[in-house]
Amino acid sequence: MKTIDEIQNEIIGDFEMYSDWADKYEYIIDMGKELKPISGALKIEDNIIKGCQSRVWLIADYENGKLNFQADSDAIITKGLVGMLTKVLSGHSPKEIAESNLFFMEKIGLQEHLSPTRANGLLAMIKQMKTYGLAYMTKEKMI
């Protein structure tokens, strides 16, 4: 299993061949299309992260010391971005997730999507993922 940073570097590598914004976005959109959608039954209020414009659903599963994420969005670009984020963070330990440093968005020139004032719910989603990490770290310690 690759580390969080290795996966990030892989994505950065993928993006190096794209000089054009359109190529980058096509990659993200494809990512969004491929991402397995969350079933309607799970798209409940508890799992939603509201941006003003696009909405994000996030589900976390803890199994064998690892956290797995499923995410979805009603906007395809947001969905592609959450897909990249789950790809980077899923399957790692709560500690690794809580302490992760997500640098790939900036490196591939998409940091604007993480602006706190962006209306897509993405930053709130990252916070939520890390909060899950922290919460399960604490749980683990209590066991």
Place this chain on the structure above:
Amino acid sequence: MKTIDEIQNEIIGDFEMYSDWADKYEYIIDMGKELKPISGALKIEDNIIKGCQSRVWLIADYENGKLNFQADSDAIITKGLVGMLTKVLSGHSPKEIAESNLFFMEKIGLQEHLSPTRANGLLAMIKQMKTYGLAYMTKEKMI
């Protein structure tokens, strides 16, 4: 008896010799000092015209078809200015006063004191004098 315009022209003539602002203001201040103050008993709420900063008292007397004004102010410059205004308008018929065109303030370069936003109550006083003129015109017609 001189007309309102003749008196105005006289004042303008007086001011022609003053090239300096200070001379002008000394003239006005002297005017203020010479003006007979209104007695305390008459400085009542009814006769007051409130500017934000300086206050003006105005009394009108009608006699033999003429209106006579007495004015006073707590600020000496304002008092000098009201003194000039009563000098120009006092002793004329209500009609002449109501229809007068006061051009001398601008000609002597003091129109700023008549700005509607000036806090000295002067513009309100001129309005009040003309209102007296109008009121007595109407009264005369009714007799």
Place this chain on the structure above:
Amino acid sequence: MNSANNDIIQSIPFDVDKIRAQFPILNIQVNNKPLVYLDNGASTQKPNSVIETTNFYYSNQYSNIHRGVHKLSQIGTDLYEKTRLNFQHFINATTPSEIIFTKGTTHGINTIAYTYGRKYLQKGDEILISGMEHHSNIVPWQIVCEIYGAILKVVPIEQNGTISLEKFKTLLSPKTKLVAMTYISNSLGTINPIKEIIDLSHQNGSHILVDAAQAIHHLPIDVQELDCDFLVFSGHKMYGPTGTGILYGKEALLDALPPFEGGGDMIKEVRFDKTTFNDLPFKFEAGTPNIAGIIGLNAALDFIKEIGLPQIMAHDKQLLDYCHQQLGEIDGIRFFGTSQEKAGVVSFLINEIHPYDIGVILDNLGIAIRTGHHCTQPVMDFYNIPGTCRASFGIYNTMEEIDVLTNGLKRAVKMLS
């Protein structure tokens, strides 16, 4: 690539290039593409005259106004009051006292909501609004209705984004104290039959507030002819500075209302046992106002007057027609707001594509449109959609820019499908 129809371009009633040259921002590049600014419903850009007036004021004339004896204070006060007179004449108010400077439309509506509520609203009274109101013409009424136990009634919108006068009539009741209605919808473009709405309100004995945020720079407004009781708009949507706005009210009504905010300038005399309030318009202008903004706003109004509202309307109409025509050719496009009487606002969705996605792609092409609910969530709920894409036009927009938009949209659809 479609090229703009030449006939239409030539009939534009003024020289758009000359106008564009007055807006420095129109020369910038966004994401390495020339800016195509089609977000004028949210806010308009500023001409040089506005920028420079503010600039000059701060550099050569600035001080606090009202009650200062010194020259700078006098100059500022005179300029500030000149703006008031300019607006008085522009909307044909009876006296300058009827022109209150505010922070913007929202602030103007809240001023009336709070003071009207305090003076007139009682338990069971009704406020009537429409289903297409901007949040700023909904939430203040919800707040004061809650405070005073009044009830908010809503005239629903029709499928084409208009309201039916018949339905409006049935909702007017003896309990309707006040009607608050937009002249032009910011998300649908609908121009409401405001004169009829005002007359019907008055026949019912109700007061009426008109939200003219989208109308003031699009249609000639004569408040005496309209006979509305209150009318509000923002400076920043009419090519003026941010933080400025106007609240018009009939003098007798404004006189009858209690003051809203307390503070400097709105008082006659302050004593701890009894404070008396200043005359209009100052009664409603508490504290140091946005002096530089209001002085800059005068330049914005002069700019509009110089071009002329009939010319602006004609230009707006041409852009609107051309935009409808061009975008109409895109497969799967749905327009929201298809009223006959419509201003330069085009709201749409394409197939199932989320408006956010379209907004992001267009942004990468240098095209600024707005996506989302446009502060009219009830409109989105009515159509059961998450939001729309909205292109909205200004004085400086061109037919070519609509071509750029059309092509951008086609590209976005291709990428996103």
Place this chain on the structure above:
Amino acid sequence: MNSANNDIIQSIPFDVDKIRAQFPILNIQVNNKPLVYLDNGASTQKPNSVIETTNFYYSNQYSNIHRGVHKLSQIGTDLYEKTRLNFQHFINATTPSEIIFTKGTTHGINTIAYTYGRKYLQKGDEILISGMEHHSNIVPWQIVCEIYGAILKVVPIEQNGTISLEKFKTLLSPKTKLVAMTYISNSLGTINPIKEIIDLSHQNGSHILVDAAQAIHHLPIDVQELDCDFLVFSGHKMYGPTGTGILYGKEALLDALPPFEGGGDMIKEVRFDKTTFNDLPFKFEAGTPNIAGIIGLNAALDFIKEIGLPQIMAHDKQLLDYCHQQLGEIDGIRFFGTSQEKAGVVSFLINEIHPYDIGVILDNLGIAIRTGHHCTQPVMDFYNIPGTCRASFGIYNTMEEIDVLTNGLKRAVKMLS
């Protein structure tokens, strides 16, 4: 002519000329004399950086903010929020949510008065203020006291323009819900012992609002150390644009208060049956804000930070001492406000001369001071005077300007006596 004491000039803790060069207005002539601007208590002049930031923003970056997906909207939002962070750190607020942008001090106080009143005030409750408050910290409380049947109590001032903590204590009662007090008096210069006042208020179980309009650019303020519940100030008095201000409030308290104005940006979801409000700080920022103003305000804060508050305080103190000393030599002068702890405000009268007359003469000499009640009529009533002449200092004032003032006053006295 007196010339300024050279020792004092040399100990000015920064290069005043270099600062003056940043203020374009300081080069103008007023009535054919170089401008001597001593009306900083009413409002301060703007440095180039503030003027140019606004200018650049309108010319290259403008659009409406929040919720726009396009680049310009993002840039504007980022700049706007950057100002918030800058102020958060400047006054050491716990989170950016505690920094609310307002139109100014007056607007900030009214925001708290209305919402605090609605939430907490009941018949018989008391609000405690001081006898030296600005009208903006009197009238809003009078209005909400009238609405909710509460009672306004006043700590009287002493002859030297201070308030006695003993008297303050006796006026605190179990009914005192909130204390509203100025940090620095705008008409007397008094610096109140605000930390003691805050602690005493809290010991009494009262909330406290601090009016920092005259303090923010004079004293270092740490809201966590002060532990005040609310603190308000204006941008235009701290070298920033008009129409801007800050309301600080403790997060838990602001959360507990109902919203004030309703409109765009302050909502989470708007439904006709139920609207939910946005989180802080947006809950209190209804409608399009003064975007350009707030962005310009950031440059003003940077300007102040660059010079440094200790330097500013030292400069202010030197001007104050020198001014007292020089004016003190004028026959018949009376100073109002002679507290030990005093900021750069000098209020005075000379013999029986009306302040208006002095203002007019000084204006003709190019000297801008303020005359009148300075929006503190109760202070004038206390001293039984119609008003005062007030010279108040800014970063750019010099010892030589105080000499010009002194000579101007001597001339005025001669002319007017």
